[in-house]
Amino acid sequence: MTMIDIKDFRVFPGHLDRPAQETLVAAVRDVLRHAPLFRPRTRRGPMSVRMSAAGDFGWISDPKGYRYEAHHPDGQPWPPIPEPVMSLWRDLADCPRDPECCLINWYDGDARMGLHQDVDEQDFDCPVLSVSLGDEALFRMGGTDRRDPTTSHWLKSGDVVLLRGASRRAFHGIDRLRPGTSTLFPDGGRLNLTLRVVT
Ligand code: SIN
Ligand code: FE2
Numbered sequence: 645m646t647m648i649d650i651k652d653f654r655v656f657p658g659h660l661d662r663p664a665q666e667t668l669v670a671a672v673r674d675v676l677r678h679a680p681l682f683r684p685r686t687r688r689g690p691m692s693v694r695m696s697a698a699g700d701f702g703w704i705s706d707p708k709g710y711r712y713e714a715h716h717p718d719g720q721p722w723p724p725i726p727e728p729v730m731s732l733w734r735d736l737a738d739c740p741r742d743p744e745c746c747l748i749n750w751y752d753g754d755a756r757m758g759l760h761q762d763v764d765e766q767d768f769d770c771p772v773l774s775v776s777l778g779d780e781a782l783f784r785m786g787g788t789d790r791r792d793p794t795t796s797h798w799l800k801s802g803d804v805v806l807l808r809g810a811s812r813r814a815f816h817g818i819d820r821l822r823p824g825t826s827t828l829f830p831d832g833g834r835l836n837l838t839l840r841v842v843t
Pocket of ligand 2: 760761762816
């Protein structure tokens with residue numbers, strides 16, 4: 645398998661074949677039955693991405709700010725991280741600790757995610773593992789300063805990304821989707837899972 649490696653940022657292209665992608669989607673649907681997608685609000689307004697989570701912690705953003713929380717906004721604890729998601733981490737993350745958060749991001753065709761750093765966690769030795777399912781998305785990767793130059797990469801369904809080493813705290817985001825590029829979801833859209841150790 646070819647591997648792209650820019651400043652420790654790794655893409656495992658097509659790591660998940662179609663059956664493996666469908667297994668993950670079924671597992672995530674199960675999670676979402678207990679912890680439905682919600683639309684976080686930042687100080688700039690509602691996000692275009694809808695979110696949920698599995699594991700000990702989920703990431704919450706509301707008018708009070710953003711943080712990890714042990715409960716869904718409806719007050720229920722997050723469901724456990726599904727086994728096929730866990731095993732992906734154990735295969736690829738090269739980390740002795742298990743993830744404590746599987747953040748679930750749902751992108752409709754016009755959703756995007758602005759350039760940001762993942763810095764609300766306490767252990768930066770552990771990577772962020774990110775799974776792309778569904779329509780292709782233009783991923784932008786920069787450096788640890790917002791003004792650093794960026795490179796862009798189309799993420800396809802089944803691709804897995806590792807942010808580790810220097811790239812762990814690098815700015816990144818999703819500029820746009822390319823609707824109609826995957827048949828995984830009949831009505832289109834993109835599901836992204838990001839696994840992190842939080843504490
Ligand atoms: C994120 O940075 O939280 C999401 C990245 C992605 O959707 O690929
Ligand atoms: Fe992120």
